[in-house]
Amino acid sequence: MVDVFADLVGQDEAVATLRRAATAAAVLLRATAEAGPDSGAELAGMTHAWIFTGPPGSGRSVAARAFAAALQCALGTGCGDCAGCHTTLGGTHADVRFVVPEGLSISVSEIRTLVLRAASTPAGGRWQVVVIEDADRLTEAAGNALLKAIEEPPPRTVFLLCTPSTHPDDISVTIRSRCRVVPLRQPPAAAVATVLTTRDGVPADVATWAAAAAQGHVGRARRLARDPDARRRREAVLAVPRRLTGVGACFDAASALIEAAEGEAAASVAELNAGERTALETALGAGGTGRGASGAIRGAAGQLKELERRQKSRATRVQRDALDRALVDLAGFYRDVLTATLRAPVDPVHTDTAELARTAAGRWTAEAALRRLEAVLACRTAIEANVKPRIAVETMMLALWRG
Template identity: 80%
Template sequence: MADVFADLVGQDDAVATLRAAAAAAAELIAATDPTGTEPGAVEPAGAGPGTGAMTHAWIFTGPPGSGRSVAARALAAALQCAYGTGCGNCAGCHTTLTGTHADVRFVVPEGLSIGVGEMRALVLRAASTPSGGRWQVLVIEDADRLTEAASNALLKAIEEPPPRTVFLLCAPSTHPDDISVTIRSRCRLVPLRQPPAAAVAAVLTGRDQVAPEVAGWAAAAAQGHVGRARRLARDPDARQRRDAVLAVPRRLTGVGACFDAASALIDAAEAEAAAAVADADAAEKAALQTALGAGGTGKGAAGAARGSAGQLKDLERRQKSRATRAQRDALDRALVDLAGFYRDVLTVSMGAPVAPVHTDTEPLARAAAGKWTPEGTLRRLEAVLACRTAIETNVKPRIAVEAMMLALWKG
């Protein structure tokens, strides 16, 4: 089995940094007493962010698909590795990567934000002494979704870290909109880049046994996103949804067509999101109802049923938030594909010596380049990017997409 860093595609500099941190952490463990309980014996925070190979708080940044969460999980596994290397074979590595390690907690928000109550509970648990592993590790895969109050709760823990606790945060960037400046100043930064298409294609052919020509196409179309490239290569439904999105520019023949295209795009995102969360929603509801004694008879059953209404309502609220997040993620994937098409048109117009994102729509891009001015193409690309920004700032998706479609039609 490959080591824990094998899934970090095209990130050689980051992998070198994380390997050095894991080795330094292992030396810190070896330097303490056998029980690891001597106060202050192991305190990676002492060196401060960026001044040593190991520190107590890290931020992984990079574009979607760059492997932010993969890098955080890999470092968490390496910190718990029995050999201090992230071998990928020991119990510490295996249980961390599978999400079952008792001393590693993952925050993977399904809704639109991470609240202060959840963060306080996680910080409190992370402050305890490791029960069986070498470190207590808290991995927050979407730290940009922390509310202001949740950020403040996390900041206090990072400012006064327990000696055996490590915080691993993932965010798109270090911009204040993504992560607070005060948290950023106390963390070591690991920037990740978009993996080259050739590296992603090599992973698909070598690990997933995808045909080389399909792997090359999927890697380019996914714009370096390994997970999306794998879905495009293996899932016919994903390819069909992508084809529908790339057909949008040809459909914009008038105002009515713009609104029809917007409705189709929104409906497709809603359907994809509903399918993605349906099984999880049903399983969660059934499990909660069983736990609350649904179907039970005898003394107390009626009272228990009345008392379960609030918990069921809370579950429905969380599921609705997850569905909204899934819909926005599906819509964002569609917008990224659409932006890739207009980027291809612009590179053809300018004669740029770069490979196209969508190799299968290259003839359409060339035809559009002959019809539109470079300025008009750039305005269309900016309209797609503006739509993404609007949705991120909680503009209603239908309103944002309708405005985008009209802008694309007008040029």
Template identity: 75%
Template sequence: MGTALVGAALGQDVFTELVGQDEAAETLRRAVAAAAALLADGGPAPAGGGGSPADGEIVADTGTAADDGPPAATGAMTHAWIFTGPPGSGRSVAARAFAAALQCHHGFGCGQCPGCHTTRAGTHADVRFVVPDGLSIGVGEMRALVLRAASTPSAGRWQVLVIEDADRLTEAAGNALLKAIEEPPPRTVFLLCTPSTHPDDISVTIRSRCRLVSLRQPPAEAVARVLTQRDGVPEKTATWAAAAAQGHVGRARRLAQDSDARKRRDAVLAVPRQLTGVGACFDAASALIAAAEAEAEAAVADIDAAERAALQTALGAGGTGRGAAGAARGSAGQLKELERRQKSRATRAQRDALDRALVDLAGFYRDVLVSALRAPVAPVHTDVAALAEAAAQKWSAEATLRRLEAVLTCREAIDNNVKPRIAVEAMMLTLWRG
């Protein structure tokens, strides 16, 4: 029996990567089995427009099981999906696992075959991942991706387009995607990831034509178990990191393995003790923003340098032959466009870093509130539980709640494009005053 089939017998597949998402994983397994059954029967009929099965939805109604997979349920497979859930719930992990399973040579997502391996590595010829560097996904990029996704699969299975941040689609890009979803090619599958299905995140018209997979925040115990079993993190460290990350698997892994990430968190949790006056509030705001900028700069520096070097080489930088001067003059526009994209990516990275800090800060005030109310729930930041207890004795529950709301309001303001410095300074003043 091959390695892939052994994994199937043991209940192991690409969906075992989803932490604490058993119901969603089972839904996706049924869809993969239905998709495999469709291919075994000769493939889906050409799809038309609209959102019902009769109007072009890829639907299986075989009542049979794919090899080594769960039974194919009626209507288990469709051409467009939305993965939604809180940060860290595994939206992109679920979408990538589903894409790999659709390309699996064994039809269930074994995780070992070339189809699974290349999809998970991001090198499969029929799978495109859209991971925006900047603040939005433009219409030009989306039209090109939709056009490419409409081609016949080179491997004979599916064309898959995975948009990991569908909430960043511009209105025009969303309209381009909507037309493709309304009139899908017969073997193209669209996988969209978004924090929620609110109209501000993704349009109602797109949502109405997609099947929803809702993910939940994984319990800390499940996250700790993954860190221990898959990453070899000591149990005590894994338990602490899982609680501090508030169910965010990637964040928990960074805290457990990266000393710089732990230092940044410690600096954030020291903020409440530093707010002794108006001047201290502004100093704390400046320090928080500077730390986010430094973290973002370090994250994108190597990528920016590599992109610039590659573009300069492609444009003939350093050339001395005939026409070199003219080529250099003509490259100015392309270099300016690269700088624009890199600036947008840096802004996004800064906001993401700042948001992680705000989540840690919100967790602290949540712990203070829990302590004040004597609620029977575990703290988020177990290593500063004594500080939270001391704050609970000093502040009223109402004042603590106002502080927590100030942090959440700051996150929302930055998400709505308020200047980070203005939003953070206003938050710090509220945290000081209570």
């Protein structure tokens, strides 16, 4: 039997904390049931608001979802076997609500609606759980609305927020001060490889390569191990350093990187967009022949326009996520060059381009390699700050060429 925390790779300390809290929550529920809601029972390790932090791929949303399942578990342990665990992990539990931003931000209207629903009595008799993935995307107004709910929480509501860090740029200090923080770390490549081999049946050599190339990101390692297209995209990115032979080549490489991200994003959302539009048109009476059917469709223009706006926002986010994955791969290459230049006793991130990295290390100084690595990281930061991706990538390519 596999419990709900099984997918949290290399996070033993965090898992132990969450298990203790889930056990304390179950004890509290029993005490309240026996002595009544005014019994004065303490939470003892459990609290109503949590923040899961850590680098990309560390498993922030996995940890939040697993903890939500443990809170809804019939045994109070996160057994992975009961209906509470299954429905929570499957996203269908009536008392667990997930906020997964499809665009670049989470609006105040979304949070207000969510908070209102979360204040109701749990249908299953345990907890109302709100999981907000990418809570760093909350707008200021949305953050303020959430803060009010966290300051005065309903007695059976638990808020689980996922952010890259507790820096004020990611989550407001006032929200942070009212939450318990669960820090997650980047899982070791060996642990990721073991998961790919034992759970996904990936050959050991492929798993080892994919885990190193993904730099501890479990989901990306799984994609690299299974998806030939993902491997081809990575190979194209790692060919960039060889292509930077002049100013024109820099702009060509930038265009290729942007267009690849746009193509990947368009392919990933096309089917979802079409399904959403069809469902909305059907709900609004498309294809109907009765009286008023054509008028209903004409009057639905506003709703269709709003759907298109949301879909465009989602496509922008998916494109930026795809571009960021490419930049992480590129940063890994320049990191390999830097470590080779310094003769550091560490394994390369990209074993398949290790020879190219050693060749570059023979031509560049450590300072030049570091400047190139910093240029890639600066590009990521610029895009996060809403600089136009094409401008940020072109600037990066020129910096990589100049060294």
